[in-house]
Amino acid sequence: MEWKRAKDWLIGAVGMVLVLGVALVVLWWAASDPASADKAERMPSPTQGALPPDGLREDEVWLADLDLDAGTVVTAGSLLHDVRAVGQDIVSGPEGLVAGRLAVDATVPFEVLADELGGGSVVRAADGGQATVVRTVEALGRELRVTATGTVDVEDGRLVVEPRSIDIGGPDFLSDATAAVVRRFVTIEHDIEGLPEGLVLQNVAVRDDGFRASLRGEDVELTP
Known part of the structure; x- marks a missing residue:
């Protein structure tokens, strides 16, 4: 029992x-939510049930949506990773291919910005969503190894990293006096190229592998 x-x-x-x-x-x-929910929220939703525009000609083709993912996109003056583009209200005809709305998210590798700066530069992520630039500059007749950390912003459609702290080593008074001289050498102002004209940079976030950029545009020509 x-x-x-x-x-x-x-x-x-x-x-x-x-x-x-x-x-x-x-x-x-x-x-x-599913793991991909954040990514889906940042991009336009599918336009299921959308109707073509009035006056669509016989030699035109209308697409409600167009979704493109590419691991790497390379043009003559640009290198982008992890590119995702979503177009809506797209018309293809003799004049070309035009998207009524286009959203693009892409990563600008740190190496691209480092090459622009020169001076053996290294660009990397820093704490608090900031970025760090390390490079050699010539100031006051000497070569200095400078480490600058700053915030990442969008200004006039450009990716900008503005130094908030600059360290060149040595005494504090020397660093403070030289910081103003070397600031322009460690300030990043980057135009994201290689994408269709009409896209405007809206937001930039620092990731481990580069700067994640979000661009949006209307009536964007997808072909020359």
Whole structure:
């Protein structure tokens, strides 16, 4: 009898654990979003059920949506990684291909900005969503190894890293006096090239592998 009661208690306990486990899974599923939800929210939603514009000619083709993903995009003056482009209300005809709305997210590698700066520059991510530039500059008749950390902003459609702290080593008074001289050598002002004209840089975030840029535009010509 004792053994039977113990067996019944064990079966009941196991059943309760299973019920709790299922309940937790259901709650987790209901309270959370899929891993790709953040990415989907940043890009336009599919225009299912959209209607073509009035006056579409016989020699034109209309697409409600166009979605493109590319690991790397290289042009004569640009290198971009992890590119995602979503176009909406696209018309193709004798005059070319035009997107009524176009959104592009792409990563500008740190190496691209470092090459622009020259001086053996290194660009990397820093704490607090900032970026660090390390390079050699010539100032006051000497070569100095400068480390500058600054915030990342969008100014006049450009990716800009404005130094907030500049360290050249040595005494503090020397660093303070020289900082104003070398500031322009460690300030980044970058135009994202290689993408269709009409796209405007809206936001930039620092990632481990580069600057994640979000560009948006209307009536964007996708072909020359």
